[in-house]
Amino acid sequence: MDINEIIKEENLVYRKSAVLNDKVFNFCPGCGHGVVQKLIAEVVEEMNIESEVIGVGSVGCSVLVYEFMELDVVSAAHGRAAAVATGIKRVMPDKYVFSLQGDGDLAAIGTSESIHACNRGENITMIFINNGIYGMTGGQMAPTSLHGMKTATSPYGRNEAMGHPIRMSDVVAQLEGTYYVTRQAVHTPAMVRKAKKALRQAFENQKLNKGLSFVEFVTNCNSGWKLSPIKANQWLDQHMLPFYPLGDIKTEGVIVTKDK
Amino acid sequence: MAELRLMKGNEAIAEAAIRAGADGYFGYPITPQSEVLEYFMAENATERTGMVVLQAESEVASIYMVYGAASTGKKIMTSSSSPGISLMQEGLSYLAGAELPCLVLNVVRGGPGLGDIQPSQGDYFQSVKGGGHGDYKLIVLAPSSVQEMSDFVPLAFDLAFKYRNPALILADGAIGQMMEKVDLFEPIPRKTEITEPWAVKGKQPGEPKRTITSLDLDPYGMEKHNEHLQAKYRAMEENDVRYEAIQCDDAEYIFVAYGVSARICQKAVQLAREKGIKAGLLRPITLFPFPKKQLAELADRVKGFLAVELSAGQMVEDVRLAVNGKVKVEHFGRMGGIVHSPFEVVAALESKIINV
Numbered sequence: 001m002d003i004n005e006i007i008k009e010e011n012l013v014y015r016k017s018a019v020l021n022d023k024v025f026n027f028c029p030g031c032g033h034g035v036v037q038k039l040i041a042e043v044v045e046e047m048n049i050e051s052e053v054i055g056v057g058s059v060g061c062s063v064l065v066y067e068f069m070e071l072d073v074v075s076a077a078h079g080r081a082a083a084v085a086t087g088i089k090r091v092m093p094d095k096y097v098f099s100l101q102g103d104g105d106l107a108a109i110g111t112s113e114s115i116h117a118c119n120r121g122e123n124i125t126m127i128f129i130n131n132g133i134y135g136m137t138g139g140q141m142a143p144t145s146l147h148g149m150k151t152a153t154s155p156y157g158r159n160e161a162m163g164h165p166i167r168m169s170d171v172v173a174q175l176e177g178t179y180y181v182t183r184q185a186v187h188t189p190a191m192v193r194k195a196k197k198a199l200r201q202a203f204e205n206q207k208l209n210k211g212l213s214f215v216e217f218v219t220n221c222n223s224g225w226k227l228s229p230i231k232a233n234q235w236l237d238q239h240m241l242p243f244y245p246l247g248d249i250k251t252e253g254v255i256v257t258k259d260k
Numbered sequence: 261m262a263e264l265r266l267m268k269g270n271e272a273i274a275e276a277a278i279r280a281g282a283d284g285y286f287g288y289p290i291t292p293q294s295e296v297l298e299y300f301m302a303e304n305a306t307e308r309t310g311m312v313v314l315q316a317e318s319e320v321a322s323i324y325m326v327y328g329a330a331s332t333g334k335k336i337m338t339s340s341s342s343p344g345i346s347l348m349q350e351g352l353s354y355l356a357g358a359e360l361p362c363l364v365l366n367v368v369r370g371g372p373g374l375g376d377i378q379p380s381q382g383d384y385f386q387s388v389k390g391g392g393h394g395d396y397k398l399i400v401l402a403p404s405s406v407q408e409m410s411d412f413v414p415l416a417f418d419l420a421f422k423y424r425n426p427a428l429i430l431a432d433g434a435i436g437q438m439m440e441k442v443d444l445f446e447p448i449p450r451k452t453e454i455t456e457p458w459a460v461k462g463k464q465p466g467e468p469k470r471t472i473t474s475l476d477l478d479p480y481g482m483e484k485h486n487e488h489l490q491a492k493y494r495a496m497e498e499n500d501v502r503y504e505a506i507q508c509d510d511a512e513y514i515f516v517a518y519g520v521s522a523r524i525c526q527k528a529v530q531l532a533r534e535k536g537i538k539a540g541l542l543r544p545i546t547l548f549p550f551p552k553k554q555l556a557e558l559a560d561r562v563k564g565f566l567a568v569e570l571s572a573g574q575m576v577e578d579v580r581l582a583v584n585g586k587v588k589v590e591h592f593g594r595m596g597g598i599v600h601s602p603f604e605v606v607a608a609l610e611s612k613i614i615n616v
């Protein structure tokens with residue numbers, strides 16, 4: 001096939017979702033945030049629910065989500081996206097409502113709002129970007145930072161006095177209000193495909209009205225980690241994934257038990 | 261239908277919200293306003309009108325649930341008392357910045373800190389000067405009766421939507437807790453269709469997407485947004501000042517007081533006049549916008565003003581700015597939950613203004 005053949009409409013195998021516009025993402029090259037926003041756009045487009053979706057952005061590197069997505073979006077204060085999403089969903093129960101939050105946002109300043117939205121079983125989709133660090137503010141320690149991890153506020157490594165990394169998905173899976181909890185990653189094509197399925201499930205679940213769907217994405221923050229994108233992905237595989245193992249943690253309201 | 265009932269201020273405001281067609285209430289218990297949420301629940305507000313009532317996990321959560329729900333163009337409210345309202349200040353700044361209408365009730369108690377649960381007016385600064393960050397204003401209404409607790413609910417919603425701005429009803433523990441006869445207005449059905457062109461509802465085909473945010477990283481854009489907000493606040497000052505003037509026409513001395521203090525001053529006017537002192541009362545109903553012009557006009561023909569507040573002297577600063585040195589302005593206040601007697605108020609007028 002030559003180029004003229006390839007660009008024919010009938011040979012199209014992939015196109016950017018129309019739910020994403022042509023603005024250039026503000027993320028550092030190689031960052032997982034962009035992949036996750038792309039997946040949200042694809043899922044919304046494939047479900048054909050653009051006109052029924054209200055997104056809730058948070059404060060962190062994804063703050064400008066309303067710039068890139070052709071969706072109605074409400075921008076929450078730092079940590080409060082779960083409360084904002086609750087407010088929207090409660091008065092607009094027929095809409096699909098999702099929140100998009102970083103680990104500082106969801107698991108530090110917004111822990112209370114996040115836990116209680118999960119515990120009430122708000123019928124929303126919470127999307128959690130766990131990159132083990134505060135990206136937006138310049139790479140400070142997050143509640144998810146691993147033991148020994150060097151950040152701007154733990155320059156000699158996170159020690160015990162600074163607390164322990166928190167597995168938020170495992171925490172919220174314990175709550176009766178969560179219906180689906182899964183941990184995914186997006187730094188390899190295979191993982192992206194799996195993650196998209198999980199995300200789609202989390203959106204589909206809103207139709208069931210059975211509780212909250214929580215999708216964690218373990219991602220890189222190559223700027224904060226001070227690694228090249230490739231090295232950051234390797235570091236993610238070697239250090240993040242052993243502590244934050246991928247896979248479904250709770251499905252249909254039941255915690256998945258791993259056979260030993 | 262309209263109805264006459266004996267009610268607590270806190271109950272009246274909840275009943276009024278149901279009747280005003282409120283779509284959502286999010287709140288967290290705190291004395292002396294817990295009856296608001298209790299009333300919604302006991303009255304089965306959701307069954308009556310379909311409105312959402314939800315007990316939040318904190319006042320921080322309440323105000324952001326309000327923020328989310330208000331983004332949809334619906335009539336949304338919360339209520340709390342002083343410490344809880346302090347927790348909401350960041351949210352109020354966001355609501356004002358994103359230009360979202362909503363109603364917040366503060367039944368003020370004694371402070372600072374945990375303070376006590378008695379009536380106070382110590383939250384005036386926080387309410388009218390912007391207790392959160394940035395240049396913003398709330399529309400602030402001060403009821404001085406249980407009747408006004410009811411009447412100000414539809415009024416506050418109207419003003420909030422007129423200006424796309426949060427409105428605050430600033431009551432005090434006395435107005436919230438006392439029982440009075442209240443003439444409840446005819447119920448207004450909840451809106452069935454949201455026509456606000458800014459409200460999120462899911463991006464409609466062929467229409468631009470809608471965004472609710474207070475962020476603009478471009479400083480020129482942010483300055484423009486601030487200028488737009490300031491123009492709105494000036495329009496409020498131009499068009500929506502509300503006050504009540506009681507026996508001001510022939511008065512030589514004016515009490516300036518709002519809320520429960522205004523009730524006490526009404527009695528003080530009577531006591532003073534019995535003593536031959538020509539006293540009057542100017543009761544600001546909107547604390548922002550403040551009746552500056554009315555005070556400035558009175559300053560041209562009276563001998564002095566006494567601001568009477570349940571605080572160390574907060575509103576008195578705005579009275580002084582309005583009077584601008586033309587005549588004497590003094591403050592008389594009790595603090596910590598103590599309410600002044602009308603006799604004390606008259607004595608203060610004599611000692612601080614007349615006999616000096």
Ligand SMILES: Cc1ncc(C[n+]2csc(CCOP(=O)(O)OP(=O)(O)O)c2C)c(N)n1
Nearest residue numbers: 059060061078102103104105133134135136
């Ligand atoms: C009340 C408040 N505190 C602090 C901040 C500053 N702040 C902005 S983003 C952020 C952390 C973001 O980290 P995370 O949520 O992990 O998202 P990421 O940028 O890594 O995607 C902080 C502390 C803020 N905006 N508001």
Ligand code: SF4
Nearest residue numbers: 028031061135221222
């Ligand atoms: S700072 Fe980190 S999280 Fe933020 S865009 Fe860059 S790589 Fe991504």
